[in-house]
Amino acid sequence: MSSTGIGASVPRKEDRRHLHGQSTFVGDLKFPRMLDVAFVRSPVAHALIKTPEIDAEDRARVFTAVDVEAIAPIVADGTIPGYIRTAYPVMARDKANFVGQILAACLGSSRAEAEDVAERVFFDFDELPAIVDALAATDAAAPAIHPELTDNVFHRLELGEDFPDIRASAPVRLTRTYKLARQAIVPLEGRGVVALWDERANQLVVYSSTQSPHLIRNGLAEFLKLDQNRIRVVAPDVGGGFGYKAILHPEELILGFLAYKLKRPLRWLEDRREHLTAGANCREHIYNVTVYGDTQGQLLGLDAEVIVDAGAYSIWPHTCAFDAIQAAGILPGPYQLKNYRVVARTVATNKPPIQAYRAVARPGACFATELTIDALAREVKREAYLVRRENLVPVEAMPYRSVTGKLYDSGDYRQSLDIALGAIDLAGLRAEQQARLADGRPLLGVGFATYTEHTGVSTSVLAWMGTRLMPGHEQAAVRITPDGGVDIRTGVQSHGQGMETTLAQVASDVLGIDVDAIQVTHGDTALTPYSTGTYASRCMIMVGGAVADACDRLIGRMRMAAAHLMQRRPDELVFRDGAFHADAASMSVGEIAHIVYFAPAELPPDMDSAGLEVIGGYRPKTDTGAFAYSTHVAVLEIDRDFATVKLRDYVAVDDCGIQVNPMIVDGQILGGIVQGIGTALYEEVRYDESGQPQASTFADYLVPGCGDVPAIRLFKTETASPFTRFGIKGVGEGGAIAPPAAIVNAVNDALLPFGAEIGEVPASPARILRALQNVGLGPGFVAGGAS
Amino acid sequence: MIDIVLTINGERVEASIDPRLSLADFLREKLHLTGTHIGCEHGVCGACTIHLDGVSARSCITLAAACDGHDVKTIEGFEDDSTMSAIRTEFSREHALQCGYCSPGMLMTSYDLVTRFPGLDEADIRREMSGNLCRCTGYQGIVRALQNVYAMNQQQD
Numbered sequence: 009m010s011s012t013g014i015g016a017s018v019p020r021k022e023d024r025r026h027l028h029g030q031s032t033f034v035g036d037l038k039f040p041r042m043l044d045v046a047f048v049r050s051p052v053a054h055a056l057i058k059t060p061e062i063d064a065e066d067r068a069r070v071f072t073a074v075d076v077e078a079i080a081p082i083v084a085d086g087t088i089p090g091y092i093r094t095a096y097p098v099m100a101r102d103k104a105n106f107v108g109q110i111l112a113a114c115l116g117s118s119r120a121e122a123e124d125v126a127e128r129v130f131f132d133f134d135e136l137p138a139i140v141d142a143l144a145a146t147d148a149a150a151p152a153i154h155p156e157l158t159d160n161v162f163h164r165l166e167l168g169e170d171f172p173d174i175r176a177s178a179p180v181r182l183t184r185t186y187k188l189a190r191q192a193i194v195p196l197e198g199r200g201v202v203a204l205w206d207e208r209a210n211q212l213v214v215y216s217s218t219q220s221p222h223l224i225r226n227g228l229a230e231f232l233k234l235d236q237n238r239i240r241v242v243a244p245d246v247g248g249g250f251g252y253k254a255i256l257h258p259e260e261l262i263l264g265f266l267a268y269k270l271k272r273p274l275r276w277l278e279d280r281r282e283h284l285t286a287g288a289n290c291r292e293h294i295y296n297v298t299v300y301g302d303t304q305g306q307l308l309g310l311d312a313e314v315i316v317d318a319g320a321y322s323i324w325p326h327t328c329a330f331d332a333i334q335a336a337g338i339l340p341g342p343y344q345l346k347n348y349r350v351v352a353r354t355v356a357t358n359k360p361p362i363q364a365y366r367a368v369a370r371p372g373a374c375f376a377t378e379l380t381i382d383a384l385a386r387e388v389k390r391e392a393y394l395v396r397r398e399n400l401v402p403v404e405a406m407p408y409r410s411v412t413g414k415l416y417d418s419g420d421y422r423q424s425l426d427i428a429l430g431a432i433d434l435a436g437l438r439a440e441q442q443a444r445l446a447d448g449r450p451l452l453g454v455g456f457a458t459y460t461e462h463t464g465v466s467t468s469v470l471a472w473m474g475t476r477l478m479p480g481h482e483q484a485a486v487r488i489t490p491d492g493g494v495d496i497r498t499g500v501q502s503h504g505q506g507m508e509t510t511l512a513q514v515a516s517d518v519l520g521i522d523v524d525a526i527q528v529t530h531g532d533t534a535l536t537p538y539s540t541g542t543y544a545s546r547c548m549i550m551v552g553g554a555v556a557d558a559c560d561r562l563i564g565r566m567r568m569a570a571a572h573l574m575q576r577r578p579d580e581l582v583f584r585d586g587a588f589h590a591d592a593a594s595m596s597v598g599e600i601a602h603i604v605y606f607a608p609a610e611l612p613p614d615m616d617s618a619g620l621e622v623i624g625g626y627r628p629k630t631d632t633g634a635f636a637y638s639t640h641v642a643v644l645e646i647d648r649d650f651a652t653v654k655l656r657d658y659v660a661v662d663d664c665g666i667q668v669n670p671m672i673v674d675g676q677i678l679g680g681i682v683q684g685i686g687t688a689l690y691e692e693v694r695y696d697e698s699g700q701p702q703a704s705t706f707a708d709y710l711v712p713g714c715g716d717v718p719a720i721r722l723f724k725t726e727t728a729s730p731f732t733r734f735g736i737k738g739v740g741e742g743g744a745i746a747p748p749a750a751i752v753n754a755v756n757d758a759l760l761p762f763g764a765e766i767g768e769v770p771a772s773p774a775r776i777l778r779a780l781q782n783v784g785l786g787p788g789f790v791a792g793g794a795s
Numbered sequence: 796m797i798d799i800v801l802t803i804n805g806e807r808v809e810a811s812i813d814p815r816l817s818l819a820d821f822l823r824e825k826l827h828l829t830g831t832h833i834g835c836e837h838g839v840c841g842a843c844t845i846h847l848d849g850v851s852a853r854s855c856i857t858l859a860a861a862c863d864g865h866d867v868k869t870i871e872g873f874e875d876d877s878t879m880s881a882i883r884t885e886f887s888r889e890h891a892l893q894c895g896y897c898s899p900g901m902l903m904t905s906y907d908l909v910t911r912f913p914g915l916d917e918a919d920i921r922r923e924m925s926g927n928l929c930r931c932t933g934y935q936g937i938v939r940a941l942q943n944v945y946a947m948n949q950q951q952d
Contacts, residue, residue: 019887019888020887020890022895023886023887023892023895024887025895026892026894026895026898026899027883027886027887027892027895027898027902028830028870028871028874028883029828029829029830029831029869029870029871029899030830031895032829033829033832033896035823035829035832035833036823036829038827118820118824120813120815120816120820194930195894195896195930196832196834196840196842196894196896196897196928196929196930196931197832197834197894197896245894245895246894247832247894247895247896248893248894248896248930248931250930277833279836280834280835280836280837280840503894504893504894504895504931505893506893671890672890674890675890675893675931675932675933675936678932678933678935678936679893679930679931679932679933680933681933682932682933682934683930683933705835705837705839706835706837706839706840706928707837707839711928711930713925713926713928713934714920714921714922714924714925714927714929714934714937714938715921715922715924715925716925717933717934719917719935719938720933720935743933
């Protein structure tokens with residue numbers, strides 16, 4: 009057996025080029041006669057646009073909405089019940105709906121020159137009242153952002169049966185409101201597009217920093233009204249995505265159209281200000297939750313309202329309703345809950361379109377559910393981990409059908425919590441907490457959060473959700489090279505996940521060939537099988553399954569050749585360690601490949617002539633999903649004067665099924681956790697009442713730095729999914745789900761003696777001080793704070 | 796346009812440039828040294844870190860014109876450097892990179908720390924590396940990689 013198969017922490021093939029400064033990101037590409045593009049973006053959030061004034065000398069290099077009217081507006085379609093379609097024009101013509109919306113594209117021989125041109129273009133506006141608050145948006149008096157919508161509601165969803173008996177009889181009833189701030193996604197590389205017309209191929213070639221090259225090709229064809237084979241999309245090295253790069257953006261269409269029209273290579277590289285203010289908004293949810301429980305904290309029922317502030321437009325393809333649909337389906341969490349009702353609304357405001365950031369709605373839903381569990385525990389005066397544990401789905405109940413119909417496939421959720429509890433000294437922390445309360449040192453808090461995550465989005469679930477162009481299947485091409493090596497080609501894009509290594513590990517596992525002899529090519533529609541791309545923690549399950557299937561088929565083909573050459577029946581041959589064996593005789597993949605490619609005369613004439621290259625595919629037989637799960641614990645201190653939070657310890661106990669590369673799994677979890685810490689404590693794009701974004705640089709948008717996070721302690725269990733090849737579950741997004749919940753539960757644990765609690769992230773000093781003010785306390789946690 | 800003469804990765808470079816051109820754009824656009832990455836263009840994220848006269852600096856907020864007569868070193872200039880080679884090995888071993896976009900800047904700052912500030916512990920490393928943002932790794936691998944390099948250097952002393 010090759011030692012580089014599934015389960016080995018193989019060093020990454022990707023590392024060398026990155027560590028030597030030799031990677032190729034979109035911004036590193038150069039083409040003769042290439043021009044740079046700078047966009048004029050709306051400086052106002054809601055306004056009627058007057059005819060722009062453009063200097064005569066600039067007229068040939070400025071393009072406004074009328075110049076690009078051949079590009080169809082982006083319409084995120086779908087069969088989602090209750091969803092109303094709206095149009096997103098790639099440039100605003102008559103009305104601007106958010107600060108940052110594109111008004112004009114300006115060309116120059118450098119970005120600086122393009123920006124000089126953009127400076128000279130003058131737009132005048134008749135300003136309209138801006139809607140910046142999702143609750144105010146649905147007010148009958150609020151101005152309409154889209155004429156198609158009633159009360160600015162893009163989508164409304166109601167799930168669940170009423171439970172009047174529980175409502176009447178439950179001994180405990182609590183109501184809470186939770187809010188997650190609008191956030192930016194912030195991959196370290198912003199987006200970038202280089203578009204050019206390739207006369208030789210008769211194709212528009214679009215290099216884009218995207219997670220989903222084939223999907224972008226679909227979108228370019230649809231809205232540029234070109235045949236798909238007139239378009240090639242290439243994603244070179246991509247500097248992080250986290251969902252921001254999984255969708256079609258107006259810039260891709262504009263650059264593609266202008267490059268086609270002008271027959272000149274064009275480049276646009278998003279700058280950080282564009283990213284923070286116009287591009288990558290996400291996460292803004294409000295939850296109104298009423299929980300019904302017994303006197304021990306057993307969950308009896310949950311009533312929830314979800315409001316998602318979607319901003320001004322619906323993104324393509326998964327629509328703006330994606331967050332709310334997901335949140336509504338997963339609020340019951342990993343718990344045994346029989347009675348659940350939810351109303352979810354996705355609301356338009358004059359802010360940039362909301363996008364699906366790592367784990368999409370799960371951090372919000374987990375935040376609402378886990379804060380509710382802790383509130384219930386406080387109400388019945390029990391330790392939160394006990395109430396949590398008793399409500400978790402027990403291992404004996406697996407597979408478990410949740411109240412919203414999801415089938416939790418496998419796992420011991422209570423064990424996950426027990427391991428987390430064992431990793432900290434809760435009794436010691438409780439004693440220290442009391443001592444600190446008395447002696448005036450910073451307050452101490454401990455918080456838990458447990459979640460289960462539907463990974464590897466599946467065909468049947470996506471069909472139910474009605475999102476177009478997300479079919480949930482996958483193919484991969486695998487070729488045995490004439491010298492016995494392996495080429496893998498996949499339509500997904502690897503931008504940090506290490507799939508050039510892990511997909512090679514899957515092939516290594518099946519074929520018994522070392523990963524050094526296996527090459528993975530990805531991210532180019534001209535070279536790879538179709539794929540909807542990298543998102544939803546799907547690639548290791550789906551592409552891994554497809555690679556394994558292709559390898560199986562290749563072994564089948566090679567077996568026929570080997571049987572003939574070794575003069576045995578095919579079923580007499582055993583395939584292991586990259587060779588077919590029969591008694592003492594053996595024949596390696598390389599020897600067979602050499603004959604298949606170069607000496608086919610030695611094979612019988614009826615031998616399959618298709619060679620040693622196949623496209624394998626994968627769709628799990630039971631495609632209801634593989635549910636990964638985890639428990640996080642945060643231990644933190646709160647400064648009494650400044651209400652700053654310092655993380656002292658952070659523990660995560662993860663189960664993502666069978667791990668292909670444990671080192672990479674750790675990396676995915678750790679990276680996700682630190683992004684979650686950002687959501688929990690630091691990251692926020694605030695808007696003033698006129699819709700102006702208040703965070704436009706890294707000086708006012710705080711991303712966690714190396715010094716802001718503690719050394720995180722990881723624990724893992726491995727419960728194979730019964731439904732996927734190799735028992736793999738997804739892990740790409742999970743880390744980001746629980747930190748807001750675990751951290752705010754810890755903050756509230758520290759605040760408990762003062763009767764204060766918060767229900768919002770980021771848990772900034774201002775929010776904690778406001779919670780204290782609400783109970784009549786001021787800085788120093790002393791009386792007199794109420795004003 | 797103004798004329799400058801400077802040393803880049805040990806080679807003398809003469810250029811006639813726009814006075815407003817940043818060092819990062821000069822390296823990337825004029826010299827095609829694209830290992831220096833741009834992440835924020837306001838001096839916070841550290842992706843563009845280079846060495847100016849042997850000390851780490853932000854090339855996005857350094858004007859190329861101000862480097863006239865100075866010595867600039869980029870990630871491409873360390874192919875034969877044993878210290879950088881050791882840092883690279885530990886970065887790979889500890890999975891200190893995912894997408895790789897921040898990595899050149901991380902390596903340039905790491906090199907500056909390791910060569911100028913011996914004996915840093917974990918807390919020191921976390922503080923000193925806080926001027927380089929990484930969105931993928933959660934920093935743990937980066938800190939461990941540097942701890943390993945420090946431990947190896949200590950053994951050699």
